[in-house]
Amino acid sequence: MQRIIVVGNGMVGHRFIDEALTQSGSFQLTTFSEEPRLAYDRVQLSSYFSGATVDDLMMTSESYYDEKGVEYFINDRVASIDRSAKTITTTQGRTESYDKLVLATGSTPFVPPIPRPDDEAAKQHILVYRTIEDLEAMKASAKQSKVGVVIGGGLLGLEAAKALKDLGLQTHVVEFAPRLMAVQIDQSGGDILRSKIEELGVHVHTDKNTQAIEPGEDTRYLMKFADGSVLETDMILFSAGIRPQDQLARDCELAIGPRGGIAINDQCQTSDPDIYAVGECALWDGKIFGLVAPGYSMAKVASAHLSGDAAASFQGADMSTKLKLMGVDVASIGDAHAQTEGALSYSLCDEAKQVYKKVVTNAAGDKLLGAILVGDASDYGAWLQLYLNDMTLPVAPEYLLVPSTEEGAASAGMGVEALPDTAQICSCYDVTKGQIAQAVKDGATTMADIKSCTGAATGCGGCSALANQVLNSELEKLGVEVSSAICEHFDYSRQELADIVKVKQIRSFEQLLEECGSGHGCEICKPAVGSILASFWNDYVLEDEHIGLQDTNDIFLGNMQKDGTYSVVPRIAGGEITPDMLMVIAEVAKEFDLYTKITGGQRIDLFGAQLHELPLIWQKLCDAGFETGHAYGKSVRTVKSCVGSTWCRYGVQDSVGMAILLENRYKGLRSPHKLKFAVSGCTRECAEAQSKDIGVIATDAGWALYVCGNGGMRPRHADLFASDLDDVTLMRYIDRILMFYVRTADRLQRTSVWMENLEGGLDYLKQVVIDDSLNLCDELEADMSRVVENYQCEWKTTLSDDKKLQRFRQFVNADGSDPQLQYVRERGQRRPATEDERRIDIVEVR
Amino acid sequence: MQASKWFDICDKSILSPNTGVCALVDGKQIAVFWESKNDQLYAISNYCPFSKTHSLSRGLIGDSKGELLVASPLYKQRFSLQTGQCLDDQAISVPVYPVRETKGRIEISLD
Structure with a gap:
């Protein structure tokens, strides 16, 4: 049995152990850490200040290592x-012998030789950013500080700045170079990044x-710069780069690079073949890799070679990187x-949207050599x-930068x-397209399957959209028919x-499940069936x-916002x-301090109500004669209108009157997706009826009906369905169209998509609704009149039901509100505090 | 071994079938669900690690291949009611707590 000692238990040292445990060779593994705990995720350090x-x-x-027989x-x-003796000696005086030694000592923060105080206070307030102990020191210092400075505007420096911000300090970043993240991005990108961070x-x-x-x-320290300027601060954090921790290797005369780093070959061996080095302490081909992924690759190579x-063989690593710095x-x-x-650069700087994009191609302009993205990655x-x-x-190349006018054309390419x-x-789990394809061949059909059998998209999650596309394309290739079944139930x-x-x-979900389903139902089928029953x-x-059966919003008759x-x-x-x-x-909004905003549907949205406040708010609104607006339902929302012939000198019909008539007729109708209406009083179309599911435009001789329009993500102009209708015919047609949609659309399918998928399209719909080709119109109208007759204001009903x-x-067992909610005031109203603004972190107390 | 300490929460009759409520137990927010078909109770943390809100009690419950779950009301990640394991992200789970019915009252233990 080979005895392997791993010096250092950081991310890469631990990864080596994990890799070695999967190898067939029999090893006795021992690891030493100078820190008071085993490996932790240094990449996520700043999350320590936002709740982790x-x-x-x-x-x-420790229990994992115990179980696997790893000595630590x-x-x-x-x-x-x-x-020569093949032994190591520790600061605590242990001497252990090894067959193979793996150096995973990592790096230390580089602290430039700047003259500075060297007293007890300096030890507490001039710090570095690398270990959990450093974080604790930062926390302690922040309690006695108002201003904090990070020296170094690279990737880690900006992470550290976020940490200082989270700690509530007035935060400064000081960078030697003319821009932030000088290694990764150029001046234009740096300018955008700077203005976003300053915001x-x-x-x-x-x-x-x-x-x-x-x-x-006035502050603890005064920083003096070469240009004569100064900056006052209470604490200073050095984050000006890293230096490989190679002292051990130097002392035993292993080959070291001219600027530090333990030299390794492609097998990760140092100049002594029995000693390997991996991670940030190792120098390969003259390069130190300051990211964790190359370190992991080295760990894999070293354990395989051992x-x-x-x-x-380690063949270098791609240093491309994507991250979110302070959002x-x-x-x-x-x-x-x-x-x-010969490289050519193409760039786009959108100052309005604060986005910078650059692509670098070969001289021929047909291969991508590099790129920079800031503000939108x-x-x-x-x-x-x-x-x-x-x-x-x-x-x-220039078309890579500009979103194509043909939606999706570029991505389709x-x-x-x-x-x-x-x-x-x-890239987190090194999963290739081929592995996903194989998983699909082996029977994976969902993203959940792909995640569990390949590990793809379970790390940072950044690849999940791409992985999903691969999954779908592979399924298609195999000719897997995508089932039209709503879900497994x-x-x-x-x-x-x-x-x-x-x-x-059928009147209930239970009944339907017994009739033709199985199991308990799920978050897909329950709301869908709930909607059908309600329709x-x-x-x-x-x-x-x-x-x-009611989804997030319906179950409490309100629209849940991001903070709950x-x-x-x-x-x-x-x-x-x-x-x-x-x-x-206004009075209600004021009393409950609700953020108030006018909606696009010509009504008023009041935000920030907690569960226990909803009945109090609605009691006041209902007492004054208001009804629920069903904004929470997949149902008829609003009928927007222009002021029409009553006031407008151009109006030819009473569009407001018709809008009120239609809204009161169809209010509360549950449907496969939300429904929006509008009525315009003349052909000028001020109510934008042609972008609505149901659009009505006044003509000299009556009403023109437009159907299946859509604003939103994928706008669609409504189609003219019929003209010069009188009030009664207009409503009869709308009754039929809506009920036909309710019966035949897919779950969460807007009328626009429904129409496009309807075989025969608009003409078919006209045949069904106008010519009654399916002999269905009486039934559709009867269905609609039942809905209209059974209308109730759900809030009024709820207010009269104590249970x-x-x-x-x-809380079911206590009064009061959720103590985790935090707000800040902006432009005279309150809004949820952002993660950066929160003074008390949201943490699950275990 | 010391017997578990049970906290009295509420009368079971106030629960609605196949929904959840949130209980405040010793400062912790705990989501309690009543699955009515088999008359089973489940208790997991009310904290959703994805949305960083205390909201799981307001999620919809169902099952996936027989495993009972709640879907987060905000972004719909699913959590097993039995184990707290997130079904959409193996790395994430939420704590589960013992829960029982005693003489028509719901009780939770923090053990």
């Missing part, structure tokens, strides 16, 4: 190596050469600075594939089909389920047999409201 605990950061545990010593540093309240000082740190007057795999996307690929001979995945696989560009099998999809599509509910007069029978959605509170939207039919009613809304009201509490 030490436990969250840990990558292994913490708080004990290897102090010397005796290569977040971090002060950035570039071109600053710190010459001295002296005691300050187990007898002579072919294992700003930054990415850099390959030769970002166009240093390759959504192209990173696709571009990285072009670069890594040396693919021919699908479009001219780089479809996943074009990627070779060797293309790496997930029903072998039927939504349309089939709707027919079953209708024909068999046909229009029962109170919070009845015991329906309540469990709700917004409240009373119905304002047609957008017409009296001053008295406006005052009621239902009991659900509107944060």
Whole structure:
């Protein structure tokens, strides 16, 4: 049995152990860490200040090593190596012999030799950023400081600046170079990054050469720069780069690079073949790799070589990187600075959107050599594939920069089909397209399958969209028919389920499940069936047999916002409201301190209501005569209108009156997706009816009906369905169209997509609705009149039901509100605090 | 071994079938679910690590291949009611707690 000692238990040292445990060779593994704990995730260090605990950061545990028979010593540093005796000696006086030694000592922060105080206080307030102990020191110092400075505007420096910001300090970043992240991005990218970071309240000082740190007057320290300027601060954090920790290797005379680093060959062996070095302490081909992924590759190679795999070889690593710094996307690929001979650069700087993009190509302009993205890194995945696989560009380089006018044309040009099998999809777990394809051949059909059998998309998650595309394209290749079944609980599509509910007069989910389903149901089928039941029978959605089907918003009759509170939207039919009613809304908003905003549907949205406040708010609104606006439902929302012939000198019909009539008729109709209406009083179309599911435009002789328009993500102009309709015919047609949609559309399918998928399209719909070709119109109208007759204001019903009201509490066993909610005031109203602004972290107390 | 300490929460009759409520137990927010078909109770942390809100009690419950789950109300990640394991991300799980019914009252233990 070979005895292997791993010096250092950081991320890479631990990875080596994990790799070695999977090898067939029999090893006795021993590891030493100078830190008081085993390996933790240094990449995520800054999350310690936004809620993560030490436990969250840990990558292994003592019990795991015990179970695997790995011997470990913490708080004990290897102090010397005796290569002839093949032993090591530690600071605690242990001497252990080895057959093979693996150096994974990592790096230390580089602290430039700037004259500075060297007293007890300096030890507490002039710090570095590398270990959990450093973080604890930062926390302690921050308590006694108001201003903090990070020296170094690189990747780690900006991470550290975020940490200082999270600690509530006035934060400055001081950078020697003329821009931030000088290694990864260029001046234009740096400018955008700088302005975005400054927007977040971090002060950035570039071109600053710190010459001295002296005691300050109002603050603890005064920093003096070469250009004569000064900066006052209470604490200073050095993050000016790293230096390989190679002292051990120097002392035992292993080969060291001219500027430090333990020289290794392709097998990760040092100049002594029994000693390996991996990670940031190792120097390969004159390069130190300051990212974790290359370190992991080295760990893999070293462990394979140690187990007898002579072919294992480290071949360098791609240093492309994408990260989010204080919420700003930054990415850099390959030769970002166009240093390759003949390289051409193309760039786009959008100052309005604060986005910078640059691509670097070969002289012929058909291969990507490098790229920079700041402010929007959504192209990173696709571009990285072009670069890594040396693919021919699908479009001219300039078109990579500008989103194509033909939606999706550019991305279609780089479809996943074009990627070779060797293309790496997930860089965290090194999963290739070929591995995903194999998983699909082996039976994987969902992203969950892909995640569990390949590990793809389970790290940073950045590749999940790409992985999903590969999954779908592979499924298609295999000719797998994508089942129309709604989910695993029903072998039927939504349309089939709707027919079953209708024909068999099914009144509850339980009944339907017994009739044609299995299991308990899920978050897909329950809301879909809940919607179908509501469309046909229009029962109170919070009845015991329906309540469990209601999705996030419906179940509490409010729109859940990102912080878990709700917004409240009373119905304002047609957008017409009296001053008295406006005052009621204003009073309620004021009393509950609700953020107030006018919606696009001509009504008023009140944000920030907690569960227990919803009934109090609605009691006041209902008492004043308001009804629920159903903004939370997949249902009819609003009927927008222009002021029409009543006031407008051009109007030819009373568009407000018609809008109110339509809104009151169809309010509360549950449907496969939300429905929006508008009525314009003349052909000028001020209500934008042609972008609505149902659009009505006044003509001299009546009304023109437009159908299946859509704003939003994929706008679609509505189609003219019929003209010069009288009021009654207009409503009859709308009744039929809506009910036909309710019966035949897919789950979450807007009318626009439904129409496009309807075989025969508009003409077919006209035949069904106008000519009654299916002999269905009586039934459709009867269905609609039942819905209209059964309308109830769900809030009014809820307010009169004590048992239902009991659900509107944060805690079932205590009064009060969620203590985790935090707000800041902006432009005179409150809004949720951002993660950076939160003073108390949201943490799960275990 | 010391017997578990059980905290009295509420009367079971106030629960609605196949939904959750949030209990405040010793400063912790705990989501309690009642699956009515088999009359089973489940308790997991109310904290959703994805949205960083205390909201899981307001999620929809169901099953995936027989495993009972709750889907986070904000971004729909699914968590096993039995183990707290996230079904959409192996690296994530939330704590689960013992829960029982005693004479019509719901009780939770923090053990």
